Amino acid sequence: MSIAMEELPERRTKLGSQGMKMHGWLLVAPFVVCFLVFTLYPLLSAGRLATQQTFGPGTARSVGLDNFYQLFRDPLFWKALRNTAVFTLLSVLVQMPLALGLAMLLNRPGLRGRNFMRLVLFAPVLVGVVFTGMIFSLLMEKRTGLINQFLHAIMGWDLDFAWVEQGIMPALVIATAWQFTGFNMVYFLAALQSVPEELEQAARLDGAGAWSRFRHVTWPAIQPIATFVILLSIIGNFQLFELPFILLNGKGGPNNDGLTLVMYLYQTGFQTGDLGYASSIGWMLALVLACFGVAQRVLADRGTMPKGARA
Amino acid sequence: MKRGSSKHLWAYGVLVPVTILVGLPFIWLVCAAFKSNQDFFTSPFLPRGEGLLGIAWDRLTLDNFRTLFARGGFARAALNSTLLSSVIATLATLFCAMGGYALARVSFKGRQWVQWVVLAALVIPPPLLLAPGFEVLYHLGLLDRMLGLILPALAPAFGVYLFRQATLTSVPKELIEAARMDGCSEVGAFWRVALPLLQPMASAFLLITFLGVWNNFLTPQIVMQTPGKFPLAVAISQLKNTYYQDYGLVMAGTLASIVPVAALFLLLQKDFVAGLTSGAVKG
Numbered sequence: 001m002s003i004a005m006e007e008l009p010e011r012r013t014k015l016g017s018q019g020m021k022m023h024g025w026l027l028v029a030p031f032v033v034c035f036l037v038f039t040l041y042p043l044l045s046a047g048r049l050a051t052q053q054t055f056g057p058g059t060a061r062s063v064g065l066d067n068f069y070q071l072f073r074d075p076l077f078w079k080a081l082r083n084t085a086v087f088t089l090l091s092v093l094v095q096m097p098l099a100l101g102l103a104m105l106l107n108r109p110g111l112r113g114r115n116f117m118r119l120v121l122f123a124p125v126l127v128g129v130v131f132t133g134m135i136f137s138l139l140m141e142k143r144t145g146l147i148n149q150f151l152h153a154i155m156g157w158d159l160d161f162a163w164v165e166q167g168i169m170p171a172l173v174i175a176t177a178w179q180f181t182g183f184n185m186v187y188f189l190a191a192l193q194s195v196p197e198e199l200e201q202a203a204r205l206d207g208a209g210a211w212s213r214f215r216h217v218t219w220p221a222i223q224p225i226a227t228f229v230i231l232l233s234i235i236g237n238f239q240l241f242e243l244p245f246i247l248l249n250g251k252g253g254p255n256n257d258g259l260t261l262v263m264y265l266y267q268t269g270f271q272t273g274d275l276g277y278a279s280s281i282g283w284m285l286a287l288v289l290a291c292f293g294v295a296q297r298v299l300a301d302r303g304t305m306p307k308g309a310r311a
Numbered sequence: 312m313k314r315g316s317s318k319h320l321w322a323y324g325v326l327v328p329v330t331i332l333v334g335l336p337f338i339w340l341v342c343a344a345f346k347s348n349q350d351f352f353t354s355p356f357l358p359r360g361e362g363l364l365g366i367a368w369d370r371l372t373l374d375n376f377r378t379l380f381a382r383g384g385f386a387r388a389a390l391n392s393t394l395l396s397s398v399i400a401t402l403a404t405l406f407c408a409m410g411g412y413a414l415a416r417v418s419f420k421g422r423q424w425v426q427w428v429v430l431a432a433l434v435i436p437p438p439l440l441l442a443p444g445f446e447v448l449y450h451l452g453l454l455d456r457m458l459g460l461i462l463p464a465l466a467p468a469f470g471v472y473l474f475r476q477a478t479l480t481s482v483p484k485e486l487i488e489a490a491r492m493d494g495c496s497e498v499g500a501f502w503r504v505a506l507p508l509l510q511p512m513a514s515a516f517l518l519i520t521f522l523g524v525w526n527n528f529l530t531p532q533i534v535m536q537t538p539g540k541f542p543l544a545v546a547i548s549q550l551k552n553t554y555y556q557d558y559g560l561v562m563a564g565t566l567a568s569i570v571p572v573a574a575l576f577l578l579l580q581k582d583f584v585a586g587l588t589s590g591a592v593k594g
Contacts, residue, residue, distance in 0.1 A: 032425065038440075134562075
């Protein structure tokens with residue numbers, strides 16, 4: 001990421017520059033204070049806490065690297081990590097093609113009702129995830145839930161299928177797709193504005209089919225934003241918490257099939273009270289997310305992305 | 312137009328069903344909130360009857376909302392949410408605008424450092440700070456207090472970054488210099504020259520922040536302990552445990568929690584979408 005700072009013009013007087021220094025700091029002071037107290041200090045504490053065991057705040061016992069040692073042998077941690085990874089993968093695989101496809105359909109010139117459809121598709125993102133969880137926990141009820149009734153009507157689906165108990169993973173993917181596909185679609189719609197129209201038309205004249213036009217004209221133009229959206233989506237999905245928390249009433253569900261990393265962090269830190277162990281889970285999460293970030297940079301630096309597209 | 316419509320035929324063939332599918336939970340939610348518990352199971356949407364459009368309008372009821380306000384402590388939670396969201400959104404917008412403006416247009420010693428800090432803070436995953444952040448609030452005596460939710464949210468790096476970008480593109484250097492020449496102080500130049508120019512970003516950020524605080528669950532769930540201090544997100548989630556059998560009540564609470572932000576969004580739609588995507592386009 002390049003920080004393009006324009007040079008400010010020569011300072012006029014010594015007094016003036018002194019004033020600017022003072023006022024510059026005055027203007028950034030709220031951010032700096034907030035950052036020091038609520039980001040930097042906790043970040044450093046996260047390092048210390050990872051080597052401690054606590055029983056609620058203010059009670060700490062040093063355990064060295066035991067937390068991590070234990071973490072690696074903790075089946076629940078691996079379960080949570082695996083659930084989170086599977087969820088993220090499925091979620092991205094479902095949402096991205098859908099979001100891009102819808103964006104391309106909505107982007108057709110002369111389409112009527114576009115603004116209305118865009119508004120409806122986007123609307124779920126305004127709903128808090130907790131409220132989405134409340135709605136879907138009733139929509140996914142067995143027998144009485146709308147989803148089972150609908151599926152039963154069109155394809156003879158088992159009315160007694162209990163989404164939360166028997167299929168928490170698809171349930172999470174469906175509810176998340178409902179909530180965030182439209183949001184991702186808006187990013188893709190913005191990206192599609194940068195597809196050069198002449199190129200599109202030239203390809204059409206040359207007899208290029210729909211797929212080949214997408215592959216050689218549309219995709220190269222939107223790729224920078226697309227990779228950015230995918231990265232954001234991966235990072236966001238990896239921090240899934242509220243939805244399974246609501247659907248499963250704060251627990252991991254049968255077999256802990258719905259336990260995610262952040263849920264496990266919450267359970268150890270705020271239900272068991274071990275802020276130390278919770279912090280070490282936090283570090284593992286940060287490590288995984290950092291890997292995604294680095295992978296994206298490496299891909300970008302290999303030149304598969306145009307210059308200036310690095311997020 | 313006819314040719315145009317048939318050209319889009321299969322686009323409509325996909326878009327219309329998907330739009331309906333996405334819209335259905337909202338329609339279902341509205342119906343559920345106005346149904347009595349006994350109608351909840353017998354009809355997926357509105358109860359059928361003799362009335363207009365074959366719907367038994369007279370069986371719809373406001374009872375769910377009455378109970379909600381009477382029993383659920385709902386009014387208190389709504390007040391808490393409104394208070395928290397407004398205070399945080401207003402102050403965070405101001406502080407982020409100040410910071411972003413200073414980073415873009417004021418030269419001061421250490422600016423480069425602050426710049427780096429902003430970028431570094433952007434990549435810290437919030438869950439990492441949950442446990443240590445809780446510890447900080449404990450040591451500051453801020454647990455179970457509104458201030459414990461407000462103070463940490465007052466100047467997010469994300470906002471400072473957005474406002475820095477907005478200043479670079481929409482607040483001309485020359486204008487700020489002219490203001491300085493005319494004897495305007497730095498703070499005065501920010502307040503009287505830059506802030507009006509940053510207004511589109513400010514209103515978008517105000518909305519995003521308001522919505523974010525309104526919908527935030529994890530932080531208040533951890534920080535607040537007294538039920539009377541819960542915002543809607545936490546209070547509603549508790550309804551699920553207490554009144555789970557009372558479907559209509561739970562859905563009325565959910566609906567009433569969504570409607571204010573949805574209305575706010577519809578009023579200010581344009582700003583909002585522009586603001587949400589601005590990070591991607593400029594980033």
